[in-house]
Amino acid sequence: MAFAPAALLLVALLPAQQRPVDVATVLDGLPLGPHVEILEDAQGAWTLEDVQQPELARRFVPSSTREPTFGYSNSTFWMRLRLMGGAHEQTLLLEFSYPVLDDVTVYLQHADGLRSQANAGMTTPFATRQVQHPHLVFRVPSQPHAPVDVWVRVRSWHAAQLGLTLWNPDAFWAREQKGLFGLGILYGTLLAAFLYTLLAWWTVRDRSYLLFVGFVAVMVLLQGSQDGLAFQYVWPNAPGFARKSIPFFTALSAVAAVTFTRAFLGTAKVLPRWDRVLAWLGVLGVLCALAVLWLSYISGVALAASVAMASLAVAGVTAMEARRLGVVHTGSLLLSHVVLGLAFVTASSRPVFGAPSNALTRYGFHVVTSTVALIFVYALGRRINLAEQAALRAQQALARDLEGQVQARTAELEQKNRALADLNARKDELVATVSHDFRSPLATIRQNVQTMLRDLAVMDVLDLRELLEAVARQEARLTAMSSNLLDLARMRNKGVTRAPVHAESMARALVDGMRPLAVERGVALALQVEPGAPQEVALERGRVEQALQNLVDNALKFTPRGGSVTVVVASGGDRGGLALGVVDTGPGVPGEHLPRLFEPFFQVPSTSHAGQGSGLGLAIVRAVADAHGGSVQVTSVVGQGTRFDVWFPDVAQAG
Numbered sequence: 257m258a259f260a261p262a263a264l265l266l267v268a269l270l271p272a273q274q275r276p277v278d279v280a281t282v283l284d285g286l287p288l289g290p291h292v293e294i295l296e297d298a299q300g301a302w303t304l305e306d307v308q309q310p311e312l313a314r315r316f317v318p319s320s321t322r323e324p325t326f327g328y329s330n331s332t333f334w335m336r337l338r339l340m341g342g343a344h345e346q347t348l349l350l351e352f353s354y355p356v357l358d359d360v361t362v363y364l365q366h367a368d369g370l371r372s373q374a375n376a377g378m379t380t381p382f383a384t385r386q387v388q389h390p391h392l393v394f395r396v397p398s399q400p401h402a403p404v405d406v407w408v409r410v411r412s413w414h415a416a417q418l419g420l421t422l423w424n425p426d427a428f429w430a431r432e433q434k435g436l437f438g439l440g441i442l443y444g445t446l447l448a449a450f451l452y453t454l455l456a457w458w459t460v461r462d463r464s465y466l467l468f469v470g471f472v473a474v475m476v477l478l479q480g481s482q483d484g485l486a487f488q489y490v491w492p493n494a495p496g497f498a499r500k501s502i503p504f505f506t507a508l509s510a511v512a513a514v515t516f517t518r519a520f521l522g523t524a525k526v527l528p529r530w531d532r533v534l535a536w537l538g539v540l541g542v543l544c545a546l547a548v549l550w551l552s553y554i555s556g557v558a559l560a561a562s563v564a565m566a567s568l569a570v571a572g573v574t575a576m577e578a579r580r581l582g583v584v585h586t587g588s589l590l591l592s593h594v595v596l597g598l599a600f601v602t603a604s605s606r607p608v609f610g611a612p613s614n615a616l617t618r619y620g621f622h623v624v625t626s627t628v629a630l631i632f633v634y635a636l637g638r639r640i641n642l643a644e645q646a647a648l649r650a651q652q653a654l655a656r657d658l659e660g661q662v663q664a665r666t667a668e669l670e671q672k673n674r675a676l677a678d679l680n681a682r683k684d685e686l687v688a689t690v691s692h693d694f695r696s697p698l699a700t701i702r703q704n705v706q707t708m709l710r711d712l713a714v715m716d717v718l719d720l721r722e723l724l725e726a727v728a729r730q731e732a733r734l735t736a737m738s739s740n741l742l743d744l745a746r747m748r749n750k751g752v753t754r755a756p757v758h759a760e761s762m763a764r765a766l767v768d769g770m771r772p773l774a775v776e777r778g779v780a781l782a783l784q785v786e787p788g789a790p791q792e793v794a795l796e797r798g799r800v801e802q803a804l805q806n807l808v809d810n811a812l813k814f815t816p817r818g819g820s821v822t823v824v825v826a827s828g829g830d831r832g833g834l835a836l837g838v839v840d841t842g843p844g845v846p847g848e849h850l851p852r853l854f855e856p857f858f859q860v861p862s863t864s865h866a867g868q869g870s871g872l873g874l875a876i877v878r879a880v881a882d883a884h885g886g887s888v889q890v891t892s893v894v895g896q897g898t899r900f901d902v903w904f905p906d907v908a909q910a911g
Contacts, residue, residue, distance in 0.1 A: 277422065279398050280342030284427045285351075288420040289322040292335045292408075300332035304363050304407055307334050323353065323419035328554045333416060335408040341398035349428050350406070352392040354417030355484030358499060361409045362394045367402040378414070378499045382492035389432075390484030396422070413499070413553035439483070441728050442622040446476050448735040449629035451742065456636060464519035468632055471512035475625045478505035482621065503548040503560035510560075510567035511541035517571040521578045521586065530574045537567045623724060627705050630731065634698040701727050752796035752883045754907060759793055759834050760785050763825050766801055770808055778817035781808070786826040793834040794907045795884060803880040804836055806873035807900050811840035815897075833886070833905040844894040853890060854878040877902065 277291050293316035295307060306312060316336060326333065339348075352360060359377040366372075376385045376392045387393035398404050410418060423431075450472045457465035480486030481501035491497055497504075514534045518524065523531035544563045548556030579586035704723040708715065767783045774781035804823070811821040824837035845853065845860055852858045856875040877900070881888045884904045892898040 276338040276340040276403060278340050278342065279346065279348055279422075282348060282422050282424050284424060285431065286422045287322050288337060288350075288422055289319050289324055289418075292319050292324070292337045292420060293317060294319050294324060294418070295334040295336075296326075297332040297334060298330075300330075300411055302332070302334070304409070307336075307407070323417065325418065326416035328414075328557070329416045330413070330554075331416070332409060332411040333418060335410070335418065335420070337406050339396065339398055339404045339406060339422075341400050341402045341404065343400055345397070345399055347395050347397045347425070349387065349423040349425055350394045350396050351389075351421045351423055351428070352417075353419040353421060354415070355391045356412075356414045356482070356502065357392060357410060357417070358412040358414060359410070360392050360412075362396075363407040363409075364396060365405040365407070367399065367404070377412070378487065379495050381495055382488055388488070390488050393428075414502075439485075439622070441731060442626050443476065443479075444735055445626035445731045446472055446479075446629050448731075448738050449626075449633045450476075452633055452738050453636060455742070456640060460640065464516060465636060467512070467516045467519050468636065471509075471516050471632075472629055474505055474508045474512045475629070478502070478509055479622055479625060481505055497549075499553060500549050500556060503553070503556035504545050506557075506560040506564050507541050507545035507548060510564040511538050511545070513564075514538045514541070514567050514571055517574060521575065521583055523574060523578070526581055526583055527574060527577055530570075530577060533570055534567075534574060537563070537570060541567060623727070626731065627701065627727065630698065630701055631705075634702070701731070752799055752880075754794040754796055754884075756792045757795045757797045757800070759790060759825050759836075762797060762801060763804065763823055763836065766804055766808065767823050770805070770812070773809075774812055774821065777812055777815075779812055779815050780820040781812070782820065782822045784822050784824045786824065788827040789825045790827060790834050790906065793904060795834075795904055799880045799883065800836075800904070803877040803902060804838070806877055807838040807902075810873060811838050811842065811898070815840045815842040819897075828903050828905070831903065831905065833903060835901055835903050837899060837901045839897065839899045841897040844896055844898055845890075845892040846894055847892075850890060850892065854888070 275291065277286070277288070295312065295316045297307075302312065307316075316334070319335075324335075350362065357377055359375070359379050361373055361375045363371065363373045374386045374394050376394070382388075385392070386395055396404065396406065408420070410416065450469055453465050453468050453472070456462075457469065477486055477490070480490065481498070486501060487495075487498040491501075514537045518531055518534050518538075521527070523534060541563050544559055548560055551559065575586045704727050708720065708723055712720075763785075764783055767781060771781050808821060808823060815821055819841040821841075822837075822839045824835075824839060826835045826837065827833075828835045849860050853860075854874045854877070856872055878888050881902050881904070885907075886902065886904040888900065888902045890898065890900050
């Protein structure tokens, strides 16, 4: 064959015991730990030509682990392996599973004598990477039945985690989609907590809520620094800061934790001595965050971790003292600090102790911090509820004291008082309903977290995954409810912004997007455009799509397998405008429940899906119709199905 002499030269460069990896067998992801040989360069002075010399080539040691780990080290590490091409030319992906390595260079030596190299890491701008990915990913082309020698030089002031995986590109990107879904849930939890608390602060103007918003922001940036997403999206052109971002935000997390603890417990009044200790720890955390920018990475990590753990410990002791004095909400705060301490231990287990790369070591910190955020949201929600109850009791007491004077007031004042009582009753009902709907998933999350904390040492992976999946499901429910509540508030306060919308295209796109869900549930989903339906109508497309999606999702949820759901686009008749209908062949809704269908949090009892949604979907549909000056109607026959019709006026036509 034409490349035979060059192939013989490659064979001479590597020891005989190195077994080539047949790329034809790489159908998914192949961990290369057992296939590589490693050489430690303590001075970091050797070049590729140096390590290829016989004297150094003989010093390579075969790796016996799936993921070679050397902890924090100032040494440079060389790795080598041989790939043997399959029957066809192809390009594979070489991935380092540890995303924060500082300087990685991959050299490829082909059978025809050609040599190429690529570099990536935390010391160069993100845009210079061969593959735009938070992990360090390199392309490895191979020729049919030809060897490719791979040499890797790794120098990192972060932990030397040398886990290598050879990927089929299709399998790699398929895994990425699943991973992004999981990260979306975890980051979505923090985002939901951030928005919920920010809205709560805007309502009650309590300083502790705003400090918790800052705490969540710091934890998001710390997580993003650990998994490489922050370097990719937040500071891609600042590699110097990216290298120090983990200890920097670790120190800031200590500042955020102690500052929030002081405000949440009111330590300046109830525990002044502990308050001074926490204040000094906050100052120490700020100084530490600044110092790590100039210290070596190893020294910075040690300093930041020490300050963070000390701050959590002191904050936990302070919470215990406050609990002894009868301060409310200390249980949630104490549990959160303990769980957050476990998060730091989990995050450090992989680089410091060489724990294997798995779902726990990769995402454990994310799950725990998301859980901490939910615990705090629960505590802050209870705080709002108790404050409302206290305000109501005070108001009722004042009403009793003023009862004698009120009797002399005019009928107009009596009417205003009745209106005020009705407003308070509605407010109490809303607070009670929201508290009840949030309490159930939060209780499930708390029970699962307590089970994990209690049985983590003896729990197998399947049980742990089941608990984590339950937490994720409840988190998704909380996020949906929070998002829907925000949508209702925005539409009532700000109205809608209209623009020309092609009605048929909008409906068709939504039907096509939801067809996979319909297929999964065994329901036929169709679009029906009636003659005379308007082409364009002035609407806020996003809101109308949201309302229509809520109606279709409800129809798919309640229609039994083998049934059908039809989306109808029609004219508004004599009224003009646009009429959108959703018709299903589901079980129908009893007549006594139809008047309450569009009330927030109302769900038809005695159905198989009762309690699974947020109870806000149809309320949002009515809010969207009202915001556009339209209307919504529902007709239903038990045993035959239900039809919803939403009418939107054409503002331009009306004008």
